Amino acid sequence: MRVDILAFGVAKDIFGQPSISMEITNDATVYNLKYLLENQYPRLKQLSSYMIAVNNEYVLPGDTIHERDEIAIIPPVSGG
Amino acid sequence: MRVDILAFGVAKDIFGQPSISMEITNDATVYNLKYLLENQYPRLKQLSSYMIAVNNEYVLPGDTIHERDEIAIIPPVSGG
Amino acid sequence: METGFERYSCQIALPGFSETSQRLLQQAKVLVVGAGGLGCPAAQYLAAAGIGTLGIADHDNVSVSNLHRQVLFGPADVGRNKAEVAAERLRLQNPAITIVPYNQKIVHENVLQLVAEYDIVVDCTDNFATRYLLNDAAVLAGKPVVYGAIYQFEGQVAIWNVRNSNGYYTPNYRDLFPKVNESQIPNCTEGGVIPTLAGIIGCMQANEVIKYISQNGELLTGKVLIFDAQSMRSRIIKIGNITQTYITALPISIEQPVITVADLKQALAANSVELIDVRNADERELFDIGGRHIPLNELENNIDQLNTDIVKVFYCASGIRSAEAVRLFKLKYPEVKAFSLEGGLKAWRG
Amino acid sequence: METGFERYSCQIALPGFSETSQRLLQQAKVLVVGAGGLGCPAAQYLAAAGIGTLGIADHDNVSVSNLHRQVLFGPADVGRNKAEVAAERLRLQNPAITIVPYNQKIVHENVLQLVAEYDIVVDCTDNFATRYLLNDAAVLAGKPVVYGAIYQFEGQVAIWNVRNSNGYYTPNYRDLFPKVNESQIPNCTEGGVIPTLAGIIGCMQANEVIKYISQNGELLTGKVLIFDAQSMRSRIIKIGNITQTYITALPISIEQPVITVADLKQALAANSVELIDVRNADERELFDIGGRHIPLNELENNIDQLNTDIVKVFYCASGIRSAEAVRLFKLKYPEVKAFSLEGGLKAWRG
Numbered sequence: 001m002r003v004d005i006l007a008f009g010v011a012k013d014i015f016g017q018p019s020i021s022m023e024i025t026n027d028a029t030v031y032n033l034k035y036l037l038e039n040q041y042p043r044l045k046q047l048s049s050y051m052i053a054v055n056n057e058y059v060l061p062g063d064t065i066h067e068r069d070e071i072a073i074i075p076p077v078s079g080g
Numbered sequence: 081m082r083v084d085i086l087a088f089g090v091a092k093d094i095f096g097q098p099s100i101s102m103e104i105t106n107d108a109t110v111y112n113l114k115y116l117l118e119n120q121y122p123r124l125k126q127l128s129s130y131m132i133a134v135n136n137e138y139v140l141p142g143d144t145i146h147e148r149d150e151i152a153i154i155p156p157v158s159g160g
Numbered sequence: 161m162e163t164g165f166e167r168y169s170c171q172i173a174l175p176g177f178s179e180t181s182q183r184l185l186q187q188a189k190v191l192v193v194g195a196g197g198l199g200c201p202a203a204q205y206l207a208a209a210g211i212g213t214l215g216i217a218d219h220d221n222v223s224v225s226n227l228h229r230q231v232l233f234g235p236a237d238v239g240r241n242k243a244e245v246a247a248e249r250l251r252l253q254n255p256a257i258t259i260v261p262y263n264q265k266i267v268h269e270n271v272l273q274l275v276a277e278y279d280i281v282v283d284c285t286d287n288f289a290t291r292y293l294l295n296d297a298a299v300l301a302g303k304p305v306v307y308g309a310i311y312q313f314e315g316q317v318a319i320w321n322v323r324n325s326n327g328y329y330t331p332n333y334r335d336l337f338p339k340v341n342e343s344q345i346p347n348c349t350e351g352g353v354i355p356t357l358a359g360i361i362g363c364m365q366a367n368e369v370i371k372y373i374s375q376n377g378e379l380l381t382g383k384v385l386i387f388d389a390q391s392m393r394s395r396i397i398k399i400g401n402i403t404q405t406y407i408t409a410l411p412i413s414i415e416q417p418v419i420t421v422a423d424l425k426q427a428l429a430a431n432s433v434e435l436i437d438v439r440n441a442d443e444r445e446l447f448d449i450g451g452r453h454i455p456l457n458e459l460e461n462n463i464d465q466l467n468t469d470i471v472k473v474f475y476c477a478s479g480i481r482s483a484e485a486v487r488l489f490k491l492k493y494p495e496v497k498a499f500s501l502e503g504g505l506k507a508w509r510g
Numbered sequence: 511m512e513t514g515f516e517r518y519s520c521q522i523a524l525p526g527f528s529e530t531s532q533r534l535l536q537q538a539k540v541l542v543v544g545a546g547g548l549g550c551p552a553a554q555y556l557a558a559a560g561i562g563t564l565g566i567a568d569h570d571n572v573s574v575s576n577l578h579r580q581v582l583f584g585p586a587d588v589g590r591n592k593a594e595v596a597a598e599r600l601r602l603q604n605p606a607i608t609i610v611p612y613n614q615k616i617v618h619e620n621v622l623q624l625v626a627e628y629d630i631v632v633d634c635t636d637n638f639a640t641r642y643l644l645n646d647a648a649v650l651a652g653k654p655v656v657y658g659a660i661y662q663f664e665g666q667v668a669i670w671n672v673r674n675s676n677g678y679y680t681p682n683y684r685d686l687f688p689k690v691n692e693s694q695i696p697n698c699t700e701g702g703v704i705p706t707l708a709g710i711i712g713c714m715q716a717n718e719v720i721k722y723i724s725q726n727g728e729l730l731t732g733k734v735l736i737f738d739a740q741s742m743r744s745r746i747i748k749i750g751n752i753t754q755t756y757i758t759a760l761p762i763s764i765e766q767p768v769i770t771v772a773d774l775k776q777a778l779a780a781n782s783v784e785l786i787d788v789r790n791a792d793e794r795e796l797f798d799i800g801g802r803h804i805p806l807n808e809l810e811n812n813i814d815q816l817n818t819d820i821v822k823v824f825y826c827a828s829g830i831r832s833a834e835a836v837r838l839f840k841l842k843y844p845e846v847k848a849f850s851l852e853g854g855l856k857a858w859r860g
Contacts, residue, residue, distance in 0.1 A: 008736060009661055010695055046807050048691040051734075051747070058686075058749045074736060074747070076687045077659040077666055079698035080548045080636035088386060089311055090345055126457050128341040131384075131397070138336075138399045154386060154397070156337045157309040157316055159348035160198045160286035167585075169575045173702030174662055201551070201713070204581045205706050225519045227604070231554045234602045235517075252584045254577070312524055313727070317742075352523030356555050356717035363551070363709030367739050370706060377663070377740035385742055389717050390727035392667075392735055394744050 001026055001067045005037075011050065011073045014043045024065065030054070031061035033071070050075040081106055081147045085117075091130065091153045094123045104145065110134070111141035113151070130155040164256060168210050174376075181374040182210060188373045189277065191215040193266055193294055194284035195242040197229040197348070197358030198308045198365060202282055204232065205366035207250040207257060211373075214250070215278060217262035218242040229355035266290055268413040271297040280372060281305045282365055283333075286347065288340045292411050295320065295333040299407045304372060307333060307384075308365040312351050315361035318384040319368045321403070330381040334405040343456060343484035357389040416486045419473055419499035421507050433471045433499075438485045443477060449508060456481045459488055468496045475501035475508075514606060518560050524726075531724040532560060538723045539627065541565040543616055543644055544634035545592040547579040547698070547708030548658045548715060552632055554582065555716035557600040557607060561723075564600070565628060567612035568592040579705035616640055618763040621647040630722060631655045632715055633683075636697065638690045642761050645670065645683040649757045654722060657683060657734075658715040662701050665711035668734040669718045671753070680731040684755040693806060693834035707739040766836045769823055769849035771857050783821045783849075788835045793827065799858060806831045809838055818846045825851035825858075 002023055007015045022040075024033060030052055038045040051074040052059055065071070082103055087095045102120075104113055110132055118125040131154040132139055145151065165172065168182050190211050192203045195218040206214055222230070222237045222245060230242075237245045243261035250259050264270065266285075275281060275297045283294050283305050291309075298305045298321055305320040320332040364385070371377040382401050387394040419427070427433045435451025437444055444453055454462055456476070466472070472489060474482035482500035489498045501508070515522065518532050540561050542553045545568040556564055572580070572587045572595060580592075587595045593611035600609050614620065616635075625631060625647045633644050633655050641659075648655045648671055655670040670682035714735070721727035732751050737744040769777070777783045785801025787794055794803055804812055806826070816822070822839060824832035832850040839848045851858070 009664055010701075013696075042807075043694065046691055046694045048689050048694075049687045051686055053747045056745055056747050058747060072745075072747070076638065076690045076695055077661040077664065078636065078638050078641070078690075078692070078695050079660045079703055080544045080546050080634050080658065089314055090351075093346075122457075123344065126341055126344045128339050128344075129337045131336055133397045136395055136397050138397060152386075152395075152397070154316075154384075156288065156340045156345055157311040157314065158286065158288050158291070158340075158342070158345050159310045159353055160194045160196050160284050160308070166574045167577050170698055170702055171578050171704060173700070174704060175702070177702065201709060205579075205709050208578050208581050209705050210578065224516045227517050228521050228558050228560065229555075231558050231603065235605060236602065252586065253581065255585060348520055350523070352520050352525070352527065354521060354524060354717065354720065355559050356713045356720060359551060359555050359713030360710055360717070363706045363713060364742070367704065367706035367710070367742075370704065371740070378742075380742055390721070392714070392717075392728075392730055392744075392746065394742075396742065 003065060003069060003071055006070070006072045008072060009075045009077050010047070011044070011075050014041050028065050029061065030059050030063045030065065033065060034061065037073070044073075047075050083145060083149060083151055086150070086152045088152060088154045089157050090127070090155050091124070094121050108145050109141065110139050110143045110145065113145060114141065117153070124153075127155050171209065176376045177374060181376060184373050184375070185210050185370065186212040189213040189215070189279045190282060190369055191217065191274065191278035191280070192282045192284055193217045193290065194286060195230075195232070195246040196220075196226065196284060196286055197310060197353065197355070198362040199282075199284035200230045200232040200246065201359045201362030202284055202308070202366045203246055203250060204253070205363055206369060207254045207259070209366070209370055210254065211257060211369075213258045213260065215260045215262060215274075216243045216246050217266055217274070218246070219263055219265040229353065229358040231359070266293065268293065268410055271410070272301065275301045275303060279303065280369060282369060283307045284362065284365065288342045288345070291333060296407050296410050299329070299332050300410070302329070305332070306365045306368045306372075308361045310353055310357050310361050311346070311348065313354055313357060313388055313390040315357050315387045315389070316384055317361055317364045317368070317387070318380050319372065322372070322379065322381045324401070328402045330401065331399045331403045332405060332407075334407065335399055335403055336384060338405070341484065343481045354389055360387065360389065414487050414490050416483045416490070417499050418479070418483070418502040420502050424473055424501060427471075427473070433473045434467065436472060436474050436485070437476070438474050438481050439476050447505065449475065449505070451475075456485055459485055463489065463492050468493055472496065472498040473501060474498065476504050478504040478506055521559065526726045527724060531726060534723050534725070535560045535720065536562040539563040539565070539629045540632060540719055541567065541624065541628035541630070542632045542634055543567045543640065544636060545580075545582070545596040546570075546576065546634065546636055547660060547703065547705070548712040549632075549634035550580045550582040550596065551709045551712030552634055552658070552716045553596055553600060554603070555713055556719060557604045557609070559716070559720055560604065561607060561719075563608045563610065565610045565612060565624075566593045566596050567614075567616055567624070568596070569613055569615040579703065579708040581709070616643065618643065618760055621760070622651065625651045625653060629653065630719060632719060633657045634712065634715065638692045638695070641683060646757050646760050649679070649682050650760070652679070655682070656715045656718045656722075658711045660703055660707050660711050661696070661698065663704055663707060663739040665707050665737045665739070666734055667711055667714045667718070667737070668730050669722065672722070672729065672731045674751070678752045680751065681749045681753045682755060682757070684757065685749055685753055686734060688755070691834065693831045704739055710737065710739065764837050764840050766833045766840075767849050768829070768833070768852040770852050774823060774851060777821075777823070783823045784817065786822060786824050786835070787826070788824050788831050789826050797855065799825065799855070801825070806835055809835055813838065813842050818843055822846065822848040823851060824848065825854060827854045828856055829854040
């Protein structure tokens with residue numbers, strides 16, 4: 001299935017755009033998605049941590065992703 | 081069908097609560113809803129104008145309301 | 161970097177922003193109407209960001225109860241004109257821009273001339289009469305208005321009357337609320353307001369101004385943002401792309417003269433006025449000072465039966481509904497003298 | 511009404527608010543850490559609303575490039591300590607409250623003592639090291655933190671570590687981001703920031719503080735709000751009800767000493783240091799000043815092969831990645847001397 005992924009903060013720069021579309025398997029977990037993303041965008045891995053939210057909820061690596069889920073990649077922000 | 085109506089501004093005071101639930105016919109229009117509401121809450125009529133939004137869009141009296149629509153009553157606000 | 165642009169280096173560094181954007185801000189003329197809860201933060205951030213000419217209009221003086229949310233003022237400013245104090249503070253914050261205070265009330269007679277001198281108007285007013293006047297004047301002049309309004313924990317923000325590429329204009333305040341019965345909408349003095357809401361909405365207004373002038377970002381055109389400071393939830397409601405209103409003249413301005421308790425007592429002794437109580441039946445049951453009883457919401461239907469030979473004095477609990485009654489009466493009988501009891505029965509009872 | 515409460519009458523009039531709520535604000539002690547883009551508006555509204563004791567900590571001085579978003583300061587304040595200037599302004603705004611400026615840096619050695627003196631901490635800092643330090647200190651002390659962070663057009667707000675009725679604590683910053691590679695996240699100087707965003711997020715932080723202290727409204731506990739000033743859209747992301755982290759001590763503080771270009775040139779002439787370039791291959795191809803090449807992201811894997819007999823100087827383009835390299839190196843070899851080239855190759859080339 002194809003999922004849309006929204007980028008926030010520096011993830012926008014890493015993706016080069018505010019959202020991307022990606023093909024994942026039907027039973028993909030958050031862990032699988034992270035692996036695919038970090039392969040395609042190695043800078044993402046270098047962030048040490050970033051939050052993945054699915055339908056406005058924080059998710060854990062083992063959670064499954066479903067069709068039409070809204071996925072958001074939210075890296076830390078430092079400014080004040 | 082039963083619809084939930086969210087109240088904003090002084091409509092919260094008029095309804096006495098931030099949201100109400102109301103029974104309307106299946107093919108009810110915004111006009112029908114307004115009539116029912118103003119009958120039950122006469123102070124609403126005295127506002128002269130207030131905005132009705134359905135699913136975060138401004139609607140006109142002739143528009144039909146559907147089940148599961150999110151209805152919001154938004155009166156004018158004066159403070160500055 | 162251009163001389164004097166060091167101050168703005170952290171906004172020039174933004175994607176989509178440049179020294180050209182900064183020059184647009186520098187050349188812009190922005191009029192903030194109302195230096196209160198919304199006008200203080202809006203003007204503060206517009207001055208900080210380098211708007212070249214910033215007009216600030218307010219005829220009111222600073223009062224103690226303003227200070228919890230009007231952050232440009234302190235107790236030492238109480239009694240002074242708000243526009244003038246605000247200009248004084250903002251000149252220290254950014255001496256390189258021009259700040260023009262206006263201490264007169266914005267009325268029918270001066271609004272068009274004032275709006276003509278600016279590129280964009282920021283509506284930070286606290287009453288419907290001035291909101292409609294500004295809206296209609298800006299529509300007539302073809303200029304955008306950044307609208308903000310607050311009550312208790314809830315605020316609204318939008319930008320009105322922006323010309324799109326086809327020459328059409330986006331919706332304005334009358335698309336949202338064609339008219340308002342002011343007496344039915346409590347203001348911040350009655351219902352209260354959380355100070356931080358004023359800050360959030362005022363900053364959002366300044367944000368729309370900067371986006372509009374620097375031509376960067378998606379404006380709140382054809383939309384209105386509703387924000388709730390209790391839950392921190394906000395929603396953006398779509399209104400439409402093009403205005404459906406046809407504004408061809410400024411709204412009719414109707415004077416709503418008031419009478420003091422002392423003057424009314426004299427007039428009653430002289431039998432020279434007729435009293436009309438516009439409160440509800442249950443309020444009248446508890447206490448009244450005589451006269452006819454026509455609740456405000458029945459006044460329009462009964463207006464033809466009123467005797468026009470004698471001066472009318474309308475009264476209610478606080479003077480708000482009776483002012484609306486005077487307005488309705490004068491719409492029908494512009495030549496007949498009518499007054500609203502200032503301060504209402506609250507003032508009468510002392 | 512209680513003496514001195516006239517100032518607050520428009521917030522006491524709010525539903526759910528009362529003179530008792532105002533007394534809670536009056537008795538509260540709030541520590542704002544960072545008097546910059548977020549701290550200026552947050553402190554302004556907390557002072558306006560009548561917080562009894564307001565601590566403001568910032569060791570930094572006002573610079574010209576701060577003025578586009580740090581609205582408490584003007585050009586006349588450049589070079590002065592931010593906490594002290596802020597305290598001066600806020601005392602004029604509300605002379606009835608106590609304002610305590612701290613001009614020292616918040617570090618490992620003073621953070622616990624400082625946090626102990628306050629009821630709630632407002633995180634308005636501009637760097638990850640201080641954010642984690644404050645977060646961990648507040649968790650150790652059992653006090654809530656109102657978090658705010660901004661970058662370009664985007665901001666985050668939350669309240670951490672609130673004790674619920676079962677005695678458990680809500681999530682904190684480490685639930686969201688367990689650790690950060692600071693060198694990979696651009697700051698506001700590099701990426702820019704829109705001033706009005708600082709105003710909006712800072713006011714939202716003050717709003718959470720007022721809601722927490724006055725016990726009114728729904729707090730952003732177990733959630734983080736993400737706001738985008740370009741589209742004006744915001745979303746609230748649920749994290750969970752209870753923290754999943756176990757913080758038992760403050761984070762290890764590692765010094766990251768720097769060396770100036772002049773000192774490095776001397777050391778190179780004396781052959782007393784080893785240079786290590788931590789930039790990417792394509793950056794090195796264009797220009798380098800010699801030494802080994804180990805890109806930052808390969809440093810941890812290669813750290814065992816480094817020679818520990820000679821002082822190390824890490825370099826990159828601007829000094830950010832090389833500072834991170836020093837941190838990684840010192841984690842492994844606390845006893846070996848290592849420096850980061852201050853200002854990076856940008857400074858070297860002048």
